Amino acid sequence: MYELLLLATAVGAGFLGSLLGLGGGIIVVPVLTLVFHVDIRYAIAASLISIVATSSGAAASYLKDSLTNLRLAVFLEIGTVSGAIVGFLIASYIKAQFLYLLFGFLLLFSALMMLRKREEHMSHHNHPWAEKMKLDGSYPDGKGGWIDYKVENVPLGLFAMFGAGVLSALLGIGSGIFKVLAMDGAMKLPIKVSSATSNFMIGVTASASAGAYLLKGDVRPEIAAPVAVGIIIGSFIGAKVMVRMPASRIRQIFVLVLSIVSIQMIMKGLK
Structure with missing residues (x-):
């Protein structure tokens, strides 16, 4: 019964995550900790x-x-994987209280970012690193043609990926x-290239x-298995439904849900 509830919850998390391109992790971790009272480290590993x-x-x-810029993704993974290793190494020394607070504030930030309207602001000039490593590229415009793009601020992007890797592991x-x-x-x-390349990374x-959490013994099969299967199913359904459902309405509802959950996570961290 417990596993079935986990599976159903993960399906919902995967569904909502797929609709908004955030992945199910940002939803399933708070649900596992707040509803099922799973230790936050086991929830993170799952x-x-x-x-x-x-x-x-x-x-x-x-x-x-x-759509994926494979060359850029491989280069930026230097930053993200390094950050993930650092995040795992410091996770053991960070109190669960701090993790709850960090996650709560991250959810609030995500809610604000969802309200932000994205606009295309493509560059027409390569950063010297991008020129040297040929990181620029092109993607299909959906009408049989191709759109060329350049890559700016490569060092800043690499540094941001390091921070993203730390947060991913924590x-x-x-x-x-x-x-x-x-x-x-x-x-x-x-934005299409950013989303596709991010998904690959x-x-x-x-x-x-x-892998690090597995070696540490924090991966519990009875939690990880139903969560993984549920999120895969939910993501598949979400991708199919997204075409028919008005995105603006989903975004408004989800921002509300994220805000409520983030406040609960912060309150639990403060306690």
């Missing part, structure tokens, strides 16, 4: 396992559609929102963190 599974399927689709999330913000805002990539970052 979330990381599910992120690896869901990211792999979506990444293959984006690669096929030529909180059990793909930290996709930070990756997209870094590529979209700092590096001036098109999320799985690699989560793999590094999940």
